[in-house]
Amino acid sequence: MVGCFRMSAPCWFLCSAAVSSPLWRRLLAPGSANRRNMSSKRQMDHLQRTASNYRQNALYPAQVCGIINDSETVKRLRLAVHPDFSFKAGQWVDFFIPGLETVGGFSMCSNPGLLQREGIVELAVKYTTHPPAHWVHTVCAVGSRVAMRVGGDFYFDPQPSDPSVDLLLVAGGVGINPLYSILLHTSDLLRLNQSSGGRDYSIGSAHLCYSAKNTQELLFKTSIIEKCGQFPDKFSCNFHVTQQRAEVEPHLQPFVKSGRITEEELQANVDPQRTLCYLCGPPPMIEAVSQTLMHLGLPKDRIVFEKWW
Structure with missing residues (x-):
């Protein structure tokens, strides 16, 4: 509201x-x-x-x-x-x-x-x-x-009575936009929960996998890193760059990986009982990641995606 x-x-x-x-x-x-x-x-x-x-x-x-x-x-x-x-x-x-x-x-x-x-x-x-x-x-x-x-039917709008879920956010390129909105909203809910002593919302963790051509094309990267610092027990992220030529800036190096999002990273952040995954990016990426997640045991109804291309 x-x-x-x-x-x-x-x-x-x-x-x-x-x-x-x-x-x-x-x-x-x-x-x-x-x-x-x-x-x-x-x-x-x-x-x-x-x-x-x-x-x-x-x-x-x-x-x-x-x-x-x-x-x-x-x-x-x-x-x-x-x-x-x-x-x-x-x-x-x-x-x-x-x-x-x-x-x-x-x-x-x-x-x-x-x-x-x-x-x-x-x-x-x-x-x-x-x-x-x-x-x-x-x-x-x-x-x-x-x-x-x-x-749009792609949104995160938990209610105070909802059970806690762990978010896995997977973005490709400008597909970060709705996922960044979800991350910011989760941050607001965490602050509300802290101020109420845990009475308002039951919020789990959120891990972001974000792939782009290079670090210049990683939108909102500074803010995302700040959110991870504010809620280190709740938020984590990995930035994946596929065509990086320049040296990665020192403050980004702990978060940047070369190459595409891997099955190993997805597996490390999937719990079939708790994980809710939001995907947004090019259709080939969405299809490949969705197949991998289902192979890892994540039910299809816990994989929500948005295709824009």
């Missing part, structure tokens, strides 16, 4: 004037998304792939309030959103850009806690020529307005 937060003047403008503008009335009109999306086969890519997934009914306006270069190929957008906007850690948004027919699909890399505290969500978008991603990298600026609709 989204809590209360203080709105700055720009956010107040977003939540009132922007909703009532002619542009947002067209975007938010019942059925308008479907009408816009039927005119081009290419723009249906994301919507077709996710047609069977859960979606909220509401389409909300959002305004870009910050842009961060996370790597040479990835920009992270900070978006001020409508007060009624809500999501679960790991979910994605349909991303509507005024004047652009193609609808984007991007996983949120922030967590519900940031939304509660600041009224902000974040999206890390890798450069491609696909129109929505291309717009993010070439046109988008602070102040740009978009609309977003939350969807």
Whole structure:
């Protein structure tokens, strides 16, 4: 549930004037998304792939309030959103850009806690020529307005009464986005549990296996390492690099391994009775890791995955 937060003047403008503008009335009109999306086969890519997934009914306006270069190929957008906007850690948004027919699909890399505290969500978008991603990298600026609709069955939303599970998070490339959201949410729940003396949530451990071409493409690596330091008995991670040419920076060396994620590492972090695995990355990686996990005895219903390519 989204809590209360203080709105700055720009956010107040977003939540009132922007909703009532002619542009947002067209975007938010019942059925308008479907009408816009039927005119081009290419723009249906994301919507077709996710047609069977859960979606909220509401389409909300959002305004870009910050842009961060996370790597040479990835920009992270900070978006001020409508007060009624809500999501679960790991979910994605349909991303509507005024004047652009193609609808984007991007996983949120922030967590519900940031939304509660600041009224902000974040999206890390890798450069491609696909129109929505291309717009993010070439046109988008602070102040740009978009609309977003939350969807997805890939999320971690434990309740206080749920039994404890150990998370195994496996990411490839920008597939880290929803898993980072889940990791941040787990960190928030751990802090809540500490402050309540263990009465609120029963939280197990979380191990992250994250593969990318090189350390420059490892998004959020500093924050991930910090989380492991804050909760050393709960969080651990290994970064895998497959095309590293430069020397690995000293502070990263304890966490970086050369080559792909191995069966041995997966086995060391799988308990068929306790482990819940979330996978996000290219389909070949997801298929290979899923087969390995099932070979290690992890039931199929404890392997949750998100494919974006």
